[in-house]
Amino acid sequence: MDTPLHTVAVVGLGTMGTGIAEVLTRAGREVVGIDISEEAARRAVASLEASTARAVRRGRITEEERADTLARFRTYPDLRAAADAELVIEVVSESFETKQQVFHELDAVVRPTAVLATGTNALSVTRLAAESRHPERVLGMHFFNPAPAMKLVEVVSSVLTAPAAVDAVTALARELGKEPVAVGDRPGFVADGLLFGYLNQAAAMYEAKYASREDIDAAMRLGCGLPMGPLALLDLIGVDTARTVLDAMYAASRDRLHAPAPILKQLSEAGLTGRKAGRGFYTYAAPGTPDVVPDALTPGPEAAGEAPGREIRSVGVAGSGTMASGIAEVFARSGYDVVIAGRSPEKAEGAKARIGASLARSVDRGRMTAAAREEALARITPAGSLDALAEVDLAVEAVAEDLEVKRQLFATLDKVCRQGAVLATTTSSLPVVACARATSRPEDVIGMHFFNPAPAMKLVEVVRTVLTADDVHATVRAVTAGIGKHPVDCGDRAGFIVNALLFPYLNNAIKMVEQHYATVDDIDAAIKLGAGYPMGPFELLDVVGLDVSLAIEKVLHREFRDPGLAPAPLLEHLVAAGCLGRKTGRGFREYARR
Known part of the structure; x- marks a missing residue:
């Protein structure tokens, strides 16, 4: 031949x-x-x-x-x-x-x-x-x-x-x-085999009314740097095509994550197959065009039906690590007076020094003036105790991702912070309501999940519990928009939007390697070149940290009890061996020690 x-x-x-x-x-x-x-x-x-x-x-x-x-x-x-x-x-x-x-x-x-x-x-x-x-x-x-x-x-x-x-x-x-x-030869091959499972979960999330189509798509674009949101991508691919691919994948895998979400069948049989039909998850100006037009599901003006928010002039950040420093920088650059409370005065001063270095890099790159840097730094007050947050209007917790640690901190904030202050947790996977119940004012507690690095990433997941007051929700949405971030609303369940969609996809990539279907390099290349993602799944896993990824996957599995969400054994073995990704010099790949 x-x-x-x-x-x-x-x-x-x-x-x-x-x-x-x-x-x-x-x-x-x-x-x-x-x-x-x-x-x-x-x-x-x-x-x-x-x-x-x-x-x-x-x-x-x-x-x-x-x-x-x-x-x-x-x-x-x-x-x-x-x-x-x-x-x-x-x-x-x-x-x-x-x-x-x-x-x-x-x-x-x-x-x-x-x-x-x-x-x-x-x-x-x-x-x-x-x-x-x-x-x-x-x-x-x-x-x-x-x-x-x-x-x-x-x-x-x-x-x-x-x-x-x-x-x-x-x-x-x-x-x-x-x-x-x-x-x-197996349905979906590499790229679609990973992509369509993720798209299916997004469709199911929308069908369950957990989040709006706009918020789901914005979350994945802004939180993961993806070229398109999953529901817009389903419309581009064709809802009927996606259903066919998923049917074939489910027939081969019997994995419930591949069983087509019922909404895909409903849209397909109604002829609402996406862009080519002029309507799918979204409505388009004409069949075959990419121009989305408003329809009955398009959100109205921000203020419609929203309770008036509380006035926020000062912000307290509990924590002194990377995320806490980044969040404090964001608020200070936006004109808020910020108190950053560490476990000691030295840790708080160290956090302010990191912020100063970050702002200096912005000056060097022409993104802000030296005067603006000094003004932002002057708004930040380091403190070695949570008592310094007594008068802040918004307290943002950014400590270790440990529920008991967070609950103890919220119990302290409850005693320290003034009545009427909004209390926010930055957790990425733990139940916000558990933090709320550690206080005597659970209606004042909400989730504000920033993404790392906070100064650069535009997304904030706004997580309201069944106890969160309407005016607290309105306040946090307004504040988030005011600091130049994009708020997306979601309920208080494991993974919120981004992690609930991202980590099962990463887990499935690991399973492909376990099954010797494709190599780490081939899978990363397929996703970057075939889906236009900025990073392949194994590049991303090594950056996030395999221990962090395993912890999130365990939380998702515990919450949803779906066998398909069980962490891949290879991930557990690598974590047990201390191969945690870039931070240890070895994960799915090896890295030069710094």
Whole structure:
């Protein structure tokens, strides 16, 4: 099967097929585009004409090169046009019967040495191969949308695939400027196998009315740096497509986390399949456009129905570590008088010194003036006792993530802080109501979950308990917005929004490695290149700390009692061995000691 794969047929000229055809044509391949729809073929040609015209305008190619590129792309309505292709890439609808029919017809048309690739991301490559006349030449070639921009191609082998076929398409992917990742045949492969479980959990979270669609999406964009929120991404992918992928994943894994959330079925059967239909989780200006328009679920003005908040002029921060220092810096830069209370005067002074160094870096980078730095520092008063928080309007706890430590601290704040002060915890996974019940005024207690580093991260999860007063909630939302952060509302349950969606995804990545399905490097590459995430799951785990990740995963498992949330044994073993990530020099990777 030694072939340069010079002539390639692309079967199905929808969005993905058109994108793949463009990538191949611009890379010098002769491309045969096949679609029974004349309209689809016309759109594919028009798309290539438009993209190459843009390339000429931007000076990336000449007019002559554009003409050559367009000449290499020809469209036909019949599979017989694939007779001379050395590679056929099928990207028809995600239906096994449809794909099976295409492969059956191709068997009668193409030469015996031709490679047949399916673009499926959920269906069994092995089943398609087994029913083919030459199963050894069938494999998966999973591009990501939009194909011209996304760098990842998952090359999927079945137990029947010849190594020569894998080598040929792997070499082609590299020539196309893509990053090929070799994977075995299971629904979702690497990138979608991790991504769709996360998307499903987000859909279930929304369906349970735990948080609004806007808050869920904002939380994941701002808290994790993701290019899109999960519900907006479901609309882009297609709600029906997501349901199909999840059905296939659940059939293989029987993991309840892969069982499609009922809302996906409801939206699909109502024809509300996302952007392509003009409506899914969101409503769009027109089918196929990305422009979201207000609908009945769009939040109204902030003040509508909201109780008036309390006046906040001074803020106390209990704690002197990294998070406490960062939060104090944020408030001081926003004009608040801040008291930072450490366990000793020395610790509090150390926290102020760290803030001073952070502000100096901002001055060096031109983000603030030297005068503004001095003004912010002058607003910070270090103290060695919680008694210094007696007159603050808002007290923010930022101590160790230990429930008993936090409860003791809140009991002290209850005695120290004036009546009417708002008491906030920055916990990321512990029950806020447990902190509230340690006081005689649980209605004044709320969660304010900042993200690290607090000066840079824009998200704050505002966590109200069943006891939190309306005016306390209104106060914290207003204060959060006033310090330049984005507040998202959520209830008091383990993980809130971000961690409840993030850590099961990280845990599932570890399980993939445990099962020897893919390597740490391949999984990280697949997620960064296929999903556009800023970090792969193992990079992120090593940064967060494996001990922290294990603790959060245990909290989620304890709260929701779902077997799929049980911490991966490999994570527990690494933590037991003291391999905690970057901070110890070894986690899923090894790091140079500083």
